[in-house]
Amino acid sequence: MSRPNPASGVPSGVLLVDKAPDMTSHDVVAIARRALGTKKIGHCGTLDPMATGLLMLVVERATKIQDLLMSEDKEYDGTLTLGATTSTQDRQGEVLEEREVAAFSAEDIDAAFAEFTGNFEQIPPMVSAIKKDGVPLYKLARKGQEVKRDPRPVEVTKYEISRIELPEVDFKVFCSKGFYVRTYAHDIGAKLGCGAHLSALRRVRSGRFVLDRAVTVDELKNGDREELFKAMVSLAEISLMRGA
Missing domain, CATH: 3.30.2350.10 (Pseudouridine synthase)
Structure with a gap:
């Protein structure tokens, strides 16, 4: 796992979420901000309220690679x-x-x-x-x-x-x-x-990310914060995945 930001104690990385229906991508980001205890979160590729499935949340320093991750197939x-x-x-x-x-x-x-x-x-x-x-x-x-x-x-x-x-x-x-x-x-x-x-x-x-490691919205709302941190894909792992 990436080292936590000293100011927030929150590690940098990507949290994969299996978005539920009838909610916006922004709704998921708002839940994640409360669940992880940080405001520095963005998402990679909007899913309409009707849609479900893989929503990639970039957390802390991972926000710097948001555009890169969004560019993938x-x-x-x-x-x-x-x-x-x-x-x-x-x-x-x-x-x-x-x-x-x-x-x-x-x-x-x-x-x-x-x-x-x-x-x-x-x-x-x-x-x-x-x-x-x-x-x-x-x-x-x-x-x-x-x-x-x-x-x-x-x-x-x-x-x-x-x-x-x-x-x-x-x-x-x-x-x-x-x-x-x-x-x-x-x-x-x-x-x-x-x-x-x-x-x-x-x-x-989305790119090299699939649903296998995604947490549900219910887990995001009610899960233990440390367990959510463990579920994140670290920046180091992302570099290896991309062959960097």
Whole structure:
């Protein structure tokens, strides 16, 4: 474990948390600040309230490598629901349009997913943390405003379809940083001609970090502080993981 900061007694490193549904990434950071007894905590990659899974918290001196850790590729398990588009591109938004879902074959579904592999561009959703004139887009969206967003380059290195029970499709996607899985679901629905939205999402990997060592939110709230310190990935271990 990294040596504790003499001022706080809190070691530096990364605490992996398995985020529960119906809470924001900021909520998890607030709980961690109380649990670990330090204000110097950030997170690597926002997870929407609907989403669960791997949230990486950088603690003390690890905040200096936050951007480095956020730049790595990700892996998600998701479910999209065909036949309905929503204002947020996920199940928490207002339904904007509903269409009949054709009797798509597995080959039809696979062909739509295949259109979004390799390098391509995504238009970020309005419900995102990207800023326009210093204001996050999601705040503008809450006011009913919509602004022009420039397409952003993203990459999907691999996808897997694990279940098709129309209108639902379960999938796994391996993608670059800055990738919006909700937009991926929306765009696949558009390609199929019936629309779609993201109905479930779980992040299972970020760079070299997986859920195996993650603590639950309940453990974060109620666990012993020293045990939480022991659960952290030290800066030395991170250097070894990255081959530094």
